[in-house]
Amino acid sequence: MPESYKKDVIRVDYRTGKKILFSSVRNNKPDDFYHISGDNWESDISKCPFEYGKEALNKTIKLVGGDEHSWKLKVIENKFPMLSPEFDFIPLEGLLEEKPAFGYCEVIFETPIHNLRFSQLGKEEYLRWLDTIIERENELYSRDRIKYVYVFKNEGPRSGASLSHTHSQIISFEEVPETIKDEQKKISEFIDSNHACLYEQILNYEKERVLVENNTFIAFAPFGSKMSSESLIMPKRHVNYVGLLSSEEKSDFVDILSKIIKTNEALFGKISYNILFHEVKDDETFIFMLRYAPEL
Ligand SMILES: [Zn+2]
Ligand SMILES: [Zn+2]
Structure with a gap:
């Protein structure tokens, strides 16, 4: 070949x-x-x-x-x-x-x-x-x-x-990619030892780092950022994949996404970036998130 x-x-x-x-x-x-x-x-x-x-x-x-x-x-x-x-x-x-x-x-x-x-x-x-x-x-x-x-x-x-x-x-x-499997393992370990949902805890942990929020979605600069200026967009309701969003949630989601992209461009100019969907369709313990990662 x-x-x-x-x-x-x-x-x-x-x-x-x-x-x-x-x-x-x-x-x-x-x-x-x-x-x-x-x-x-x-x-x-x-x-x-x-x-x-x-x-x-x-x-x-x-x-x-x-x-x-x-x-x-x-x-x-x-x-x-x-x-x-x-x-x-x-x-x-x-x-x-x-x-x-x-x-x-x-x-x-x-x-x-x-x-x-x-x-x-x-x-x-x-x-x-x-x-x-x-x-x-x-x-x-x-x-x-x-x-x-x-x-x-x-x-x-x-x-x-x-x-x-x-x-x-x-x-x-x-x-399922290995990185997702690793994350699924961490989630189930957290549930086993804390009897609580990891992602509902995240909303509390990240309170200080909230960038913007509306009725059903929130965006924050995560504590453990892989890159500086990274933003995570997360629903306030526990949803494991994008197909489960209601029409109100879809509307709120694109409002927040567009605000994050526009704010970054207003601050840093015409930058390159990646948008990555984070979700697992058949695992209700997972949560849908979107990662916005600019190349600064
Ligand atoms: Zn949950
Ligand atoms: Zn063209």
Whole structure:
């Protein structure tokens, strides 16, 4: 198999027994569309394959709000996926185990307008984005063998995004990632020894670090931040996955998210950032959270 067609594989670390997603595909992505000078990034619309009428260049999963010349949001299959929809074990010797990482990769374009940043979208667009995520998650979870769906957004050239047209990604796996399993273990240990819900405690612990809140959602700068300026957005009601949010909660959630993004841009300018969904669909002890992590 030529190197450039290699997908990611799952390897087992024989020291820990943990499964690791081993990547080989990232270096083969097409040229970045960004032209970066200092903190400014711009890109060439004529090279963007996601504009109106260019549907033949991609495999469209869904158009929302119109046809190929008028859609307001679209979902496509990722042309350069990390995961493979084919499934074969590769026998390796001794302790070494490897198999293709199975799954599906989709990309959501939240606006047809090429040079809009995510922060410039309006409430209608944020809600359409959220409803599409929920719909795609439900559809992916209904497929055989899909055990975990991960949603994230890389915005800006320093976020790891290789496309400049604002977009989110949905990756589905046949196994729950090890980091999530570790967290599930910690949650159940906490419940066993404290007879209380860890996440309801978080709301108390993080009181001093609250950035903004409304009726049903709260955002705080977590005590144990992985990165400075990171924000966590959490529902006040214990909800383990985004599909369980009520319409009031969805509305409050996008209000807080847009406030966090806009405030960060007002403070730091046109920054790159990651938005990461944190959720587990079939584990009620887990809690839905969204991590906003700017590259400062
Ligand atoms: Zn574009
Ligand atoms: Zn709880």
